[in-house]
Amino acid sequence: MRNVLMLLSALVITAAAVAVATGNEHEVGGPPAKGHKIPFWSEKPAMRFQCMWLQSEIGEKGRVVKIEFSFKQYVGTPPSTFTGCKIRLCHTTVNKIAANFKSNYGGKSPVEVFSGKFVVPAGLKENDWVMVVAPKAFTFNNTNNLLMEVVWTGASGAAEDRFWIADADQPGRVRAFSATAVTGTVLANQGQVARITIGSPAVEPNSLGRVRALFR
Numbered sequence: 001m002r003n004v005l006m007l008l009s010a011l012v013i014t015a016a017a018v019a020v021a022t023g024n025e026h027e028v029g030g031p032p033a034k035g036h037k038i039p040f041w042s043e044k045p046a047m048r049f050q051c052m053w054l055q056s057e058i059g060e061k062g063r064v065v066k067i068e069f070s071f072k073q074y075v076g077t078p079p080s081t082f083t084g085c086k087i088r089l090c091h092t093t094v095n096k097i098a099a100n101f102k103s104n105y106g107g108k109s110p111v112e113v114f115s116g117k118f119v120v121p122a123g124l125k126e127n128d129w130v131m132v133v134a135p136k137a138f139t140f141n142n143t144n145n146l147l148m149e150v151v152w153t154g155a156s157g158a159a160e161d162r163f164w165i166a167d168a169d170q171p172g173r174v175r176a177f178s179a180t181a182v183t184g185t186v187l188a189n190q191g192q193v194a195r196i197t198i199g200s201p202a203v204e205p206n207s208l209g210r211v212r213a214l215f216r
Contacts, residue, residue, distance in 0.1 A: 023198050024062075025195050025197050026195065027193075028191075028195070029194050031193075032072075035073055035163065039150045039152075040080060042157055042161070043155075043160070046177060046178050047082075047177060048101060048149070048151050048180070048181045049184075050101060050147060050150075051097070052172070053148075053171075055142060063140075064138045064139070065200065066133065066197045067133050068130055068132060069129070069194055070163060071124045071125070071126065071161075071162075071164070072163055074162070075159045075160035077158055078157060080120040080155065080156070082152040083155070085150070086151045086152075087114035087148065088112050088151075089147065089149075090105050090106075091143075093108075094147070096172055097173060099185070101183065104147055106144070111135075113133055113135035114133045114135075118152065145171070146196075148192070151179045153179045165192055170190055172187060172191075
């Protein structure tokens with residue numbers, strides 16, 4: 001009987017933790033209007049890209065658990081692999097994307113939340129949400145706007161991975177085909193359609209191990 005009660009208690013605790021981990025989802029970037037190959041265009045030699053979401057779209061202070069892009073379509077054969085990939089997040093006072101990458105930080109310091117190989121997997125369908133990053137430690141202050149920067153230095157796979165963007169009334173996006181570019185081409189009025197989850201980090205895989213340990 002004691003073990004049964006302990007198991008029930010452990011399952012309740014674990015379920016509660018998982019529920020918190022889902023957090024609150026905020027769809028941002030405007031209404032989807034068309035698919036666009038930036039920033040995951042593997043026919044190019046490299047990429048530096050920035051997009052921005054307004055504080056008013058997110059509207060919640062807290063830990064950024066994950067950021068997902070809305071998928072449109074492949075051009076070519078997936079999957080696609082992007083090497084030397086770095087993803088940065090930055091609070092910014094800027095309201096419109098400009099050509100100068102550093103100026104878009106609005107005088108604040110970006111935080112690197114991913115470094116390594118990024119893969120756009122095969123098997124995606126139109127309107128699927130694709131996780132781009134799950135930051136380990138970035139808290140949105142709900143005061144400034146949120147800037148995302150994506151950099152990569154090599155790519156292979158599908159010629160293009162197109163994700164939904166809005167094409168009007170948004171802060172814009174900027175891109176350059178060099179990972180170290182100082183300035184880029186502004187894609188005015190565009191918005192990157194995304195889903196930002198604010199909450200607590202997912203339960204670690206060893207949580208189940210801790211539950212098992214209760215019965216040793």
